Amino acid sequence: MAVGPRVLEVVGVPGPGRLSRLREWWEQEHVFGYGLIVPAIVLLVTLVAFPFGMAIYFSLSDYWVGSPGGWVGLQNYRDILANETFRQTVQNSFVFTGIALSLKVVLGVWLAMLLSRNLRFKRLIRGVVLLPFVIPTALSTLAWLWMFDSLYSVVNWTAIHLHLISAPGPNWLGQSTYAMAAVIVVNVWRGLPFFAITVLAGLMAVPREFLEAAEVDGAGSWGRFWHVTLPLIKPVLAVVILFSTIFTFGDFNIVQVLTRGGPINTTHLFATLAYQVGLSGGNLGQGAAISLFIFPLLALVVFFQLRYVRKE
């Protein structure tokens, strides 16, 4: 609607100065539109796109903290792929993501179904359920670290006193299978609220009439869930699963606080291994190459999000 100055010109009022011409230019929709996104673009280019390029460059060079090295081509990748610890990490990542994600999906839908009922203290219960998601993960993981302590574990104490296991009980963070179980439990504890609350929002949108009609037709509660509710919450569920896949796969906080990848690398994920090699070890080139292994999965998730989910 930048007609003002032009109208004045036609009427014969002295021509607009440089300032008002600038203003007229700025008032154009596309100029204003580009103008407003400039700060965001500058930020994302300098601190996301550029570092991403650097990560690729690092991974192809012999770069150590404090000593920029030369180009080595794919040597870092070759070294990593031949490395036992890295192979273990790949396996860990898939086991961790696979189990944690399945548990979160199943329990999340179950929890959302329960929360969608018209219970007393509904608000209070929902508030409590979300708590692990909002509290700083690194700090709540400290509580778990203490609960899984090798000597004073409250988990073992309880199990022993209930005569479920014999003393001294498993060394949770010191034995590989138990350590992985512990890391998964904490991840599910923290991530489940996100699933439950988002799926709950999806459930709220399921029209009551559909369920009532199915009930009249004689469908049991399982049949109603499987044939009516589940297909209707599928889009929401798909988004949540995609989100959670990438963030579970790229997890750092829980493993770093709970096990630092141990015992003997059996709980390392890409992020913690990259931290250990790249920062503690100073080998930025290899560290960057390791963290870049998160990228293919990210690309896959982005592809599915853009292709299927956003279209709906």
Place this chain on the structure above:
Amino acid sequence: MIGVRSRGARFRSNAFAYASLAPYVFFVLFPFYFMVVTSFKSNAELYNLKSIPFWIQSGAIMDHYALLFQKTDFITWMKNSLLVALVATSVSVVISILAGYSLARLRFRGAGSFGTAVFITYLVPPTLLFLPLSQVVVWLGLADSITSLMVTYPTFLVPFCTWLLMGYFRTIPREVEECALVDGATRMQTLRKVVLPMAVPGIICAVLFSFTLCWNEFTYALTFISQSAHKTAVVGVTSDLIRGDIYFWGSLMAGALIASIPIVIIYVLFLDYYVSGLTAGAVKG
């Protein structure tokens, strides 16, 4: 025809729901309860295998809190966290309001692709980029300072807030803006005086989430900072109270509790905004 079912059946099914929720609520709350108990328990009792871990038998003590406040930089860490969260949040929300409005409302070439780019960066986990960013921070001369966090946190806050705010801006009727423009307001005035007041719930949501994400952030804060006096609360508590093989469990739990309190307060006050932001982020995506 829910009424078809008898009251008895409904009562039984609700009782079933409570019975299934109870163990889960216990699972959720127990770690927090255990933090409280541990933080007030004497070392003699904490490290006595014969004592019952669930409650305090020999009297609550404040020693762990005293150690936290007197022997560590805890107060400085809390100040650092607050400062970083406030600066990074304000910068990010302003940038995101501008970008979100532009991408949601204005028609220009490439708006769609920029929107997609923002969405993709929103999905990038911070663990993908922390190594090169640690070098960028050194080049910018910000190594080992809280400024490094103020500069880098917007990289994940801006995509998130922009995405969140785009959803809110789209719900505002276009006519309102057009009226203002016809009445002679500039575009900036329209944004400030007409659009923003209508997007307040979305902006509150963006501020809350940004603040929480900053306060809780661990990867960058751990990576970029080594000096104790420059740490944030989350990193300070997790690193400085563990010395070699010695874990100061009482003080660790005390620190974890106090450093979580700001988030809990905000959360309790704005629960509904949290829920709406959480679901908007995923459902509208």
